[in-house]
Amino acid sequence: MASGNYASLAAVEITFRSIQPLFYSTPIRLGGLGLSTAKIGNVLAVSSVLNGLFQAIVFARMNERFGSKKTFMFGVASTIPCIVMFPLLNFIAQHKGHGNFLWAGLGLQILFSLGIGLGYGAIFIFIAKASPNRECIGATNGISQTSVSIMRAIGPAVASSLFSLSIEKGILGGHLVYYVLTTFVGIALYIASFLPHRLWDDME
Structure with a gap:
């Protein structure tokens, strides 16, 4: 169960992360933001730095207060507003251009995305507890990493293809x-x- 949830979190995150730079670089008239490579790099760099700081400051406190399950589900659910922001950002770009409203929206999307990383910290705890004994921890982690690797291998291709198909065919x-x-x-x-x-240790 823990490995399956780890894989599902990896799948939803990698699909979001794969579409993010594609959306940023796609012309506004086609549904993206039309940002330059340099600006996209800056946005992603800021996002990475903030994500690291956020995990270091927030995870332990949140996990202790709400528990690993709620923390994990919060991490997964954080991808929803991130995805919703894509069409909203395009709407802003169409009507306001690359102005303050757009950058505020991008900042909001980055803020939402910080919650995703909390899910990893929480599910790692479940994976560690899922092992029946210390000798099996390596095997348990190996199974988990294999399933996640599969998701991370196919996720970007699926997400990119869907993004292109949506634009080319104008579906929905x-x-x-x-x-x-x-x-x-x-x-x-x-x-x-x-x-x-x-x-499990808490239930003994």
């Missing part, structure tokens, strides 16, 4: 990819609901 106004990704998140949350509310 070019927003098909966002509906599909939101559905993925819903499935991931459903899978997460089967995680125990309390860790």
Whole structure:
């Protein structure tokens, strides 16, 4: 169960991360933001730095207060507003251009995305507890990493293809990819609901 949830979190995150630079670079008239390579690099760099700081400051406190299951589900659910921001940002770009409103929206998307990383810290705790004994920890981690590697291998290709298909065919106004990704998140949350509310050591 823990490995499956780790894989589902990796899947929803990698699809979001794959579409992010594509969306930023796609021309506004095609549904993106039309940002330059330099600006995209700056946005992603700022996002990475803030993410590291956020995890270091927030995770331990949140996990202690709300528990690993709620923290994990919060991390998964954080991708929903990130995805919703894509069409909203394009709407802002179409009507306001690359002005303050757009950069405020990008900042908001980055803020939402910080929550995703919390899910990893929480699910690692479940994976560690899932091992029946210390000798099996390596095997348990190996199984988990294998499933995640598969998701990270196919996720970008699937997400990129869906993004291109949505734009080229104009399916659902070019927003098909966002509906599909939101559905993925819903499935991931459903899978997460089967995680125990309390860790195994706590139940002994």
